[in-house]
Every structure is written in C-alpha cells, then in structure tokens.
Amino acid sequence: MTRRLTRRHALARALAAASAVAAGAVTAGGCGAPDAPRPPADGSTRRGAYRDPEGTGVLAPGRGEPLSPRTELGATARSTAVLATIAHLTDAHVLDAASPARVTFLDRLGAPFQSTFRPQETLTAQVLAGALYAVRALAPDAVVQGGDLIDNDQANELALALAVLRGGRARPGSGPGGYFGVQSPLDADPFYYRPDLDAPRHPGLLAAAARPFAGPGIGGRWHPVLGDHDILVAGEIAPTPQTRALALGDAALWDLPPGLRLPPGLTSGARGGGADAAGAAAGSTAGTVAGGAGFSPDGPPSPGLVSAFLAQALRGPKVSVPPDPGRRELDAPEVVRALGAAAGVAPRRGRLDYTVAVGSGVRLVVLDLARRAGGSGGLVAPEQPAWLERALAGAGGDWVIVCSHQPLAGAEGGERVLALLDRDPRVLAAIAGHTHRNRIVPRVTARGGYWLIETASLIDYPQQARALRVLATEGGGAAIETWMLDHVLPGRLGTISRQLAYLDAQGGRPHGYAGGPRDRNVTLYRRAVSR
C-alpha cells in the first residue's frame, strides 16, 4: 500500500522535520500525529465510547452511543420527573494476584477455568477506583455494589476494596515486594501475559500496580449485594483447612501438573459460553430469559468436582512464594458483617437481604443469593420468598427495583421469586451482575412486566458500570434511562487494564460481554400500573 506523494506533502514533511530540529522536540510529540478524540472525563458512554475501528486490537475513544428507546413494556412517553439516579457497579473482583491460593495454571485448560487468570488481574483495585470516579461524576442518589467485590474470599482483598470504596489509602499487592507471581518477567512460562515481555509491553506495570494509591471513595450511600466470590474461594468453594493453609502458606502452584486429568463432568471447554455468548454478541434478546441465563464466567457450577480436581492438581510441584498473613480466608458471616458495617446495612439472619428507599418513590430490594456451602450459582433460601413478599408489600406506591448478584432467572429457586415479582405491578426492574455481560431483557407479565437488567463486570471487558435514571412518565408510567459508564482512573493504569481485558483471548471481547446496543444505552419504558 503506497500513497502518492504530493509536492505539498513533501514540503510539509520537510518543514515538520525542520521544525523538530529547531525545537529539539522530536520525541516530545505533536509531529504530525492527528488529534485523537479524548474520552469523556465522566466516563459516560453517551458522550464517548471506546472502539476498535480498524480492528487492530487497540481501543481508542470514539463517538458516544445515544439512548435509544425500548418499548416492549410500554410506549414512549414524556418524562415528568426524575425519581432517582442509581449507579450499578458489579463484579469488581478486587484480587490479590500474588496469592498462592490462586489456581492460575488452570487457565490454560480453557473454559470453564478461563477466569483463573486474566492479563489485567493486577489492576482490579485501580479499575474499581476508576469506576468510582465515573460514579461520583454521575452524582447518583444511591450506588448498588452488585457483588463479587472481591475475588477469592481473602481478608486483604476485602480490606483493599473497602479502602477504595471508603476513600482511604489503598494498598494493592501482597507479600514484601507487592507482587511475586506468574506475570513476573523471570517466570519462563509463556502461557501467562507478562507485561515486561509480551505485547503490548508495559515495563514496570507490576510494580506500578502494587503501588499504594488514594481511593476516591464512593461519595454517597452505597448498598452492597453479596456475591459468590465474596464468601467462597474462587467463587466456588467454602474455605477448608486445606485452602486456608494454601492461602497463608509459602508454596504456590504455577504450572500445570504433568498428567493432570480432568474428571468427567468437568471437561475443558464444556462450558465456554457457547451459544449463550453468541446470542449475547448478536445483540439484544427478546422474550424472557431462558435456559443458559445466569451462566457466569466466574467458575464451574459443581464445587464437588472442582474440589476433587484441585486436590489432584495441588499435588504438583510448587514454587516458593513470600507468605502474607493478610491472605487469611474469610468466613461468610465475617464478610457479611464487614460489608454491612461499611455500608450501614443491618444483615438479616446472616444474609444481606434488605430494602432501602432511594430518591423519590423508588425502593431497592436487595436479595442475597450466595450459597454458603459452595457453588457459584444463585440459590434462593427457603425463607426468602416470604420475606420478599413482605418487602414488596411494604414498598407501597414506590417503584421497586430488585437487586441480586446472580440473575434471578438462572438461580436455583429463582422462578419462585420471579413469580412473586410477576404479580406485583410496581416492580420496575431486577438488576444483577455475575454474568459479566451487559444484557437487558423485558419480562412480560399480566401486571405490566419489568426489565431484567444485567451489568458487565469491572474485571472483564468492557469493564463498565451502569447508570440508571428512574423517571416518572406522563400517564403514570415510568421509564429507566440507562447507559454504561467507563472507568476513568487518572493515569494510565485503568487504560492499560481495559486494553488488556480487550485483548484477553478468553475474556469479554470474544464472549460478547459488551452486549448489543440495546443492552447498553437505552430508555426502558414501562406503562402505567395495571391493577
């Protein structure tokens, strides 16, 4: 591919070169580089969104995505008032990348283990901080922290995440050096992304990622939702003496043990997201959430199989790593208490089930679906439907938004909950995370229906939070303006994380986690309450 050189072009080049000489600024930039659009400072994708226009694998700021109407549950109507503004950020997976309790070596087996290693995994706290900058710019009435705040049920992960949320000094990294793990450049294993070696190279990234920084704080009220990774090792296994010893020990497994065999039922690639992911990539879906919904890239569904497999794997040769007492694994009640205390929420019988009024005429109903005994899928406890029924009744004339970590449609017992919601004409939406995917599906019911909204994770591409603005509309209906928020951490770490997440061959891009345009920036209309 050659370009015809005009005299004017040649002269311009010569002048540019001569100017560079005169200024002595050859490397100082500006020599012919076109002006690139800047991403919006508030992270709003309505004003600017990251794109890869040339398909080079390099994200660049591009034009924004305006809101488009979705009318499956009601015709467009003029808004009469803003009832509440809510930010939903979920699946931050703030993690200790140097922890010996991590099982990164399983990543090379592919699905369902693809979440055991991510190239951007040292930057999770920074991405959460970047998301908070965007949330603060939104100035919402409430922030829903949608679960999986941490990744591996460790005390230092929770302390780090809460420091970012509270606005204190955040200290990523663990051990004496901050980071000693599979991404170190001296590790010869070519299966992991090593920022000092592999393209795109980011020399010094590991040290920068472990450097303390000031967490921005959430800047307002926040409401935690409990996720499986908050209380389970790898989001899957309730802590055992073996996992606790591994976390606090000085031996890590980095390489796939020779001769490792996957047990039947845990076949590599068995749950790659396949059709589910393809559907999501194709755009929005219609109708109700059916089978396959609720699948999470966080881990396989069978803790028994995983436990046995891990026990086999952990007999392999290990690497000596610096121990850190901060890696203590937490019991579920401890996590629930800590989150409740940090957010000013009183747990109910050891569960984070609660309701809270938000803005004017909106009520959040938060359900805790995390399994205490292990397993990443959602589980509706026997007493929860009755509690939910009372909570819905207590909402009065408020519009209700139900929050859970796992989508209700994919949770065990979720149909009972959905049936309750179906009967209530004031339920406007059910929001969830867990799937790491942007998706919005209407649930059509005789009482008007509601929107099932899933928000992408902060760890996998597209690393977005969601803004929701609840509006009253003419005629007694309601609408939700919702759009995605990109994280906007000052400096380069957030940008690097997003870029690496985009390039991750097992990450959010190939699986279509960004969703289609109708899963992101839309106005969701809901007709007036029918009683």
Add this chain to the structure above:
Amino acid sequence: MTRRVALAAVALAAAAPLLVYLWVAAHRIGYPYELDWMEGGSVGLAARAAGGHSLYAAPSLAYVGWTYTPLYYWVSAAVGQLIGVGFLTLRLVSLVASLGAMATLAWIVRRDTGVRVAGLLAAGLFAATFRISGAWLDTGRVDSLFVALTLLAVAWGRSARGVRGGVGLGVLAFLAFFTKQIALVALVPLLGYLLLTRRAVGVAALLTLLGLVAGSTVALEAASGGWYGYYVLDELAGQAWAQGVWVSFWTDDVLGPLWPLAALILAGAVLWARRAGLRQWARSGAAYYGLAAGGLIAAAWLSRLHTGGYANVLMPAYAAIALLAGLAAGECLRGGRGASLAGGGGASLAGGGGASLAGGGGATLAGARGASLARISRPRARPRGRLPGATAAIGVAVVAVAQAALLAYPIAAQLPTSADRAAGAQLLARLRALPGNVVVLRHPWYAAQAGKGSFAHGEAITDVLRSSARRGPLALSASLRTALDADHVDAVVLDGRFDAHLLAPALAREFRLASSAITDVPLYPLTDLRTAPRLLYVRVRAADAGAAGLAATAP
C-alpha cells in the same frame, strides 16, 4: 611517589574496564544468535538495505519499518557488501563505533585538560558502564554509532571556527540524527551555545543541519511514498510516556550507580569555580561541555520516558558523565598549570582561544615529566583553587577505583554458553524441518536464516498498532487479517501466548498449538528482555500430518 602510585591506580581503574569490554566483545561478536531480542530484526533491516529495498514501506506482516533513521543500517549494509550481512556485520559496526566513542572521549579530555590519564579515565569509565547501559555497546543496534557521532560533533564543535567549522559541525550533527533522531535533542544546547558565543559557527552549523534534515526528509519521503516521515516522526510522536521514570532516571539510572563520579564532577566544578571565577562561565569550556553533557543527558532522559525505553538509551547520559568526570579529573590533576577549561590565560581553552588550543597546550606541557603517567608538570607553587598534587591524585584514584568497582559486572553472564549455542542450533534445525514459511514473531531473522521467509518483527508491529498515527495501523491491520494465508505461512512461533492477539483471528482459526515447545531449552538473548521463541503453532492441515514430529493439541 605517592602521586605516581595514585595515578597508576587511576590508569588501572580506567584500563581494566576497557580491556574487559574488548574481551567480552571479542567473545560475542561471532555468536550466531541474538544478544538482544531485537538484534535479529536489526540484521533484517540491514539485509533489506543491502538488497536495495527501502527501509520505509507500508507496514505488513512481511515487513514493518523501525522508528529509526537509516544510517546505521546503510553502513551495516555497506560493510555487508564485503563480509555478508549477519550478526557479525552489525556488531562489527557497533564495536568500532563504541571504540570510536571511547577514543573521542579520551581525545576531548586530553585535548582540553592536557592530562592524558584523565582522558583514559573518561574512556574507561564509559566502557565501565557497559553492563548498566544494557550490555549494549557491541550489539547490532544503532546506539553505539549514534553516541560516537554525537560525541564527534561535540568534539568538533569545541574547536570549530568560522563557517567551515560550522558546516562540519552541521554535517556531524546530521549524521548523528541520521543514525538516531534523539541526537537532535542531545545537540540543541550545544548549538544554542554556539549561536550565542560563536555566531558564525552556530549559524552555519544550524543551517547545514536544517538543510540536510529537510533535504533528506524530502528525498526519503519521495522515495518511500510518504512512509519515512510516518516511521521516524509520526509513529514516535504517537507513543505514550512511561510513568514513574521522571524521578527514577535520576535516582536509579544516574546517581544510584554513578554517585562517585557525581562527587568527582562536583569537586572539579568547585575547583574550577574557585580558580576561574564564575564570571568566566559563559565563554568557558566548562560551559560548553556542561551544556553538551546536559543535552546528552536530556536525550537519555527523554528516551527513557518513552514507553519501552530500555537501559541502552542511557548510553548518551553515561557518555556525558564520563566526559564530565574526565574533565573534572583533569581539573583536579592539573596542579599549577596555566591552561585550563576556564581559559583566562594565553593557553585558555575557552571560546576566545582558538583552535590551536586543541591539544596544543597539553602537548607542550606533556613530556616535561616523561615518567609521569599524567604527563603534566608538578606545580612549583600551588595557585588558588588547586589541591596539592598528591592529594588530588589520591582523591581521583579513590573515586576512579570505587567507581570501577561499583560498575564491575560478572563477565561470564555476558557471554553465551554452550547451552545457548545448542538451543540456537536446535531452533534453526527445527525451523528448517517445518513445511512452508514460518513466522517467528519476535525473532524473524531466525526464520530468514532457516530459509523460512522474511517477516516483520513483533515489536515493530506492536509499535505501529499502538501508535496514535493511524495510517500505519490501518495498513497493517489490513495485512494481518490476510497475511497468514497470503504469505503461505504454515507455522507460527511465539514467545508468549498473549502475542497471539497480533495475528488473530487467523491464528486461532487455522492453527493449533503443538504440544511441545520449539526448543527443549529456551534460547534467551543475553541482554534486555528475557524472552525466547517457545510456542509453536502449526497450520491445522500440517498438524494433521504430524509436522516436524510434534503432536498438536488444542491450544
């Protein structure tokens, strides 16, 4: 006697790293594999130049230009006409250039101070920085030639007079720029100084430099269809800055390893200031070399600030510090001699003195004490600002020995082992055994050596893709989408799995990862990134046929 012993210690501290460097270089120059992970790519550029092809062409999987100006590759190609293009050719050019840089340092210091051992010290100290500048001086990369030409320009500019002197300086500055663009930054302070103090020289040098840069740009732009400017200006300008290097350059790169020299330079500056007085600063040799050193250090700093800047970019800074340290040592060792950096006397080296000062003063004085290593006369009376001869010599000796000791490095670690050679031989043999063309993404010269086609270097591909100058990414991405098929590539060798994204989606769709690595033992380069060709991807049909005896498995 004490002074003589001290001077002998200085000479030894200076000579030892020089000899060690020569020994190391002699044992590496014929090594048939990469000393640095991009050295093979550099050889590929020289081979392309030797073949009469432009170094600046539209980026594709087959070829991506580098962000350097062309002189080093042209010189290497010219040498290659005599001995063939390979690692040896480029290393030979670098070795000669590095020795030239050291000789220039010695020459400058000897000329300006008249103290021969100080010149030797400057050269030796620069050689001593071999390891902390990435063990780079003799690798087949542009830096040694760039530093040598820049130092030559500095040396020339010191004694240049009139328009002809200025033109000569302009030509040297251009040659340095034509080797590596950052030379402009290195030489801007010096040119500015000459514009103020020797206008004819400064104006002539600047106009010559501007004319040559503009002329070469127009010519190469026309010859390359506009890609020259893209690579050497746009792409660099579009690269990001590294974080955290603003300070660490000074703390970790400069003062950390070179604090004894910093102390020596400070002592020399204080002595000079006490003796000459600050009033003479503007037109003194101290000002000239101070600004020249500042330019060299600024060039290193700017390069380090760019993402991806390895320790090799520190070479100009270390050359500058070696120069200042040599001059400071000369100042300390001069005793009561009249000639000085400051000038003021008839034998002044300062601006007004004239070209005759180049070495003239030193030569007159040298030899008067033939037995003296320093070849300077012992002062009869110690003027103001002078240290007693023995004290100064001991001080310089302590600093020189301490600095040399601080910079000492394990020699064996710089040399290839028999295991490296075996791994290299195995790599080439296995590449040859593969069917069709082979992309060895980060070491394309190995594929060329094995007769498996000529392809772009992975780092050059990354540089284009991450640049904000979008013309390159557009052209390159179009090529990458189809090139694995169009170029009949049957195998791909990656250093790391994450590099696969550069060739996706074709790699994921049509290739499978072999179950064993391309070599039994990784072939790591000896310096810079410890990265080796490891993962072999074979085209599915070749995998089915059991290519090269390597069973293929799912990635």
